Amino acid sequence: MTASTQRQEVTALAEVFHLMGDPSRLSILQFVLDGPLAVAEIAAATGLSASLVSHHLRLLRAGRLVRAERRGKQVFYTVDDEHIRSVLTDMAEHVAEPAPAGRVPRARAKTAART
Numbered sequence: 001m002t003a004s005t006q007r008q009e010v011t012a013l014a015e016v017f018h019l020m021g022d023p024s025r026l027s028i029l030q031f032v033l034d035g036p037l038a039v040a041e042i043a044a045a046t047g048l049s050a051s052l053v054s055h056h057l058r059l060l061r062a063g064r065l066v067r068a069e070r071r072g073k074q075v076f077y078t079v080d081d082e083h084i085r086s087v088l089t090d091m092a093e094h095v096a097e098p099a100p101a102g103r104v105p106r107a108r109a110k111t112a113a114r115t
Helices: 001-022 023-032 039-046 050-062 083-097 106-114
Strands: 066-071 074-079
Touching: 001 023, 023 050, 023 066, 023 074, 023 083, 039 050, 039 074, 039 106, 050 066, 050 074, 074 083
Parallel strands: none
Antiparallel strands: 066 074
């Protein structure tokens, strides 16, 4: 792999993580893990407005994190593929793990880093 190719890959990866780093988009991704949902269902589940959900879904589709499937007049959204599903479920499991002995818990480490 050339340095240029590696930079492009790192940039693309950073963009994906940036998309997933927004709490609203991450919440949307977690809800559509379980199966296809319409915008109104996602909005009700997340507490976001339908227009904001649509905006986030547009960004998530552009980043190939979700896909859309039209059924009649409605569009249903789900995670794009198993890679996305695996990343999200693996990270959720990681966050839920207790901190190893001698390590500062995540919340305290984040606070300590800011001071």
